[in-house]
Amino acid sequence: MALDTRPPSNKAPVRRTGASREPERDAGRPARSLVVALVLASAALMVVDKAGGDSSPVDPVRRVVGEVVGPVQAGVSAVVRPVVDLPGAVRTNASLRGDVKQLEAENADLRNQLAKAGYDDQRLAELEGLRAVAGDLGYALLPARVIAIGPAQSFSSTVTLDAGSDAGLHPDMTVVAAEGLVGRITSVTAHTATVLLIVDDTSSVGGRIGENMELGFVRGHGSLGTDDRLEMELADRNVVPKVGQQIVTWGSEGGSPYVAGVPIGTVGKVYESLRETSYRAVITPGVDFTALDLVGVVVPSGTRGRVIEADGSLR
Amino acid sequence: MSGRSTGRLVAVLVAVFVALLLQVTVLPNFAWDVGGLGVVPDLVLLVVVATALATDTRFATLTGFWAGLLLDIAPPADHLAGRWALALMAVGYVVGRLVHDNAGDVGAGSRFAREGVRRPPLGLALAAAAGGSFIGTSVFALTGLLLRDSGAAIADLLPVALVALVLDVVAALVVVPATLWLLDRTTRDGLPRPSQRIRVRT
Numbered sequence: 001m002a003l004d005t006r007p008p009s010n011k012a013p014v015r016r017t018g019a020s021r022e023p024e025r026d027a028g029r030p031a032r033s034l035v036v037a038l039v040l041a042s043a044a045l046m047v048v049d050k051a052g053g054d055s056s057p058v059d060p061v062r063r064v065v066g067e068v069v070g071p072v073q074a075g076v077s078a079v080v081r082p083v084v085d086l087p088g089a090v091r092t093n094a095s096l097r098g099d100v101k102q103l104e105a106e107n108a109d110l111r112n113q114l115a116k117a118g119y120d121d122q123r124l125a126e127l128e129g130l131r132a133v134a135g136d137l138g139y140a141l142l143p144a145r146v147i148a149i150g151p152a153q154s155f156s157s158t159v160t161l162d163a164g165s166d167a168g169l170h171p172d173m174t175v176v177a178a179e180g181l182v183g184r185i186t187s188v189t190a191h192t193a194t195v196l197l198i199v200d201d202t203s204s205v206g207g208r209i210g211e212n213m214e215l216g217f218v219r220g221h222g223s224l225g226t227d228d229r230l231e232m233e234l235a236d237r238n239v240v241p242k243v244g245q246q247i248v249t250w251g252s253e254g255g256s257p258y259v260a261g262v263p264i265g266t267v268g269k270v271y272e273s274l275r276e277t278s279y280r281a282v283i284t285p286g287v288d289f290t291a292l293d294l295v296g297v298v299v300p301s302g303t304r305g306r307v308i309e310a311d312g313s314l315r
Numbered sequence: 316m317s318g319r320s321t322g323r324l325v326a327v328l329v330a331v332f333v334a335l336l337l338q339v340t341v342l343p344n345f346a347w348d349v350g351g352l353g354v355v356p357d358l359v360l361l362v363v364v365a366t367a368l369a370t371d372t373r374f375a376t377l378t379g380f381w382a383g384l385l386l387d388i389a390p391p392a393d394h395l396a397g398r399w400a401l402a403l404m405a406v407g408y409v410v411g412r413l414v415h416d417n418a419g420d421v422g423a424g425s426r427f428a429r430e431g432v433r434r435p436p437l438g439l440a441l442a443a444a445a446g447g448s449f450i451g452t453s454v455f456a457l458t459g460l461l462l463r464d465s466g467a468a469i470a471d472l473l474p475v476a477l478v479a480l481v482l483d484v485v486a487a488l489v490v491v492p493a494t495l496w497l498l499d500r501t502t503r504d505g506l507p508r509p510s511q512r513i514r515v516r517t
Binding site for chain 1: 336479
């Protein structure tokens with residue numbers, strides 16, 4: 001009997017000392033309620049952002065933060081660029097003119113590639129005719145520099161440009177480099193713009209084979225893996241893409257988010273997808289996404305600011 | 316106490332912001348290329364680890380949450396907001412708990428209790444950086460998989476997480492001591508001196 005009553009009376013004081021010693025062991029330990037609250041806050045934020053989609057309530061916050069951080073990023077980038085960019089180290093503000101010349105050359109090169117992309121002569125003539133009719137149906141480009149690159153740990157492929165809504169940019173504009181399509185703008189602040197690269201796995205671009213005008217969708221494969229970065233699935237199941245064929249954008253309604261006729265890359269490999277009874281082509285992108293620096297944003301002709309017009313003139 | 320904690324807060328704010336800028340603007344130029352874009356050291360994560368080493372778990376958890384939130388919404392981030400907030404919060408909490416439960420300096424009379432900041436040995440700092448990096452990248456990747464925010468497969472995630480871990484440990488050699496120094500300095504300077512205050516008032 002006595003043995004039965006002892007254990008509980010012994011246990012009670014042990015518990016009490018344990019409880020009183022607890023705060024002394026680590027005074028700075030967060031209360032469990034705080035940890036739970038923070039976890040729930042994070043989860044709620046993710047869900048709200050996900051459910052919000054394009055009109056997410058987080059977007060205004062992003063924009064405000066971008067307005068603050070963007071200029072600082074541009075400043076740091078400007079300071080660091082000469083150091084990391086030793087080959088072209090002699091870049092001063094006055095050499096902007098040089099940049100523009102380079103872009104002009106790039107622009108000419110781009111249109112050259114366009115012409116060579118396998119559009120047949122008739123189409124070309126038609127295009128030239130259309131251009132003559134429309135005056136300048138060709139695209140005006142706004143030059144911009146890449147000032148920040150999202151790390152691979154984020155598993156999404158985005159970069160920041162040093163031009164924003166002040167320069168006339170807005171979401172869903174096409175971004176190109178000399179070698180071809182880079183991506184589209186997803187959000188802008190006054191001085192910066194965030195670009196979703198076409199290799200991102202959420203990116204999908206309407207593309208066509210230049211030689212036979214066959215339509216398809218070019219999808220990014222995520223930023224990971226050196227091969228198979230882009231792949232294209234053709235709408236017509238009977239058409240077999242051939243290695244080496246040029247892929248160009250087919251263009252969206254109103255040129256937003258993608259304008260037509262920008263080279264994306266060439267067909268590298270072709271797979272037959274048995275399950276879907278269609279052909280899947282792996283595209284080798286023309287652009288080197290690891291070495292992006294100077295890019296052009298396609299803007300409506302007549303946009304104010306330093307813009308390169310389609311005829312090569314600079315305003 | 317209040318002077319000490321504001322000094323600490325300012326130090327962490329400065330450290331997080333500088334780390335963010337370095338991480339997205341400067342380091343991509345020297346990135347380790349694993350497929351697509353380069354892997355860069357997670358400087359913001361390392362600042363959180365250093366905060367967890369030097370201060371208490373509660374402060375580290377809160378720092379992790381807010382630093383992660385900044386990483387989530389500052390350009391060029393385009394993923395769902397809250398993912399890095401959750402990941403870095405977990406880093407701050409876990410590293411803080413492990414360090415503080417195992418270190419012998421949590422008693423009332425220790426140097427930590429007197430000054431609010433401690434200097435951990437280098438080995439512990441590197442181990443914490445490695446662990447923190449693994450936890451942070453994993454939590455971030457897993458939330459992406461759960462929410463279907465990122466289409467990358469687990470097989471693709473692992474090499475990136477490992478490369479990130481190696482880079483983080485290397486970067487920790489610089490970032491953790493720098494953050495500790497900053498924290499140490501601001502908390503020491505932030506201490507109000509009673510004698511001066513009395514002289515000013517009278």
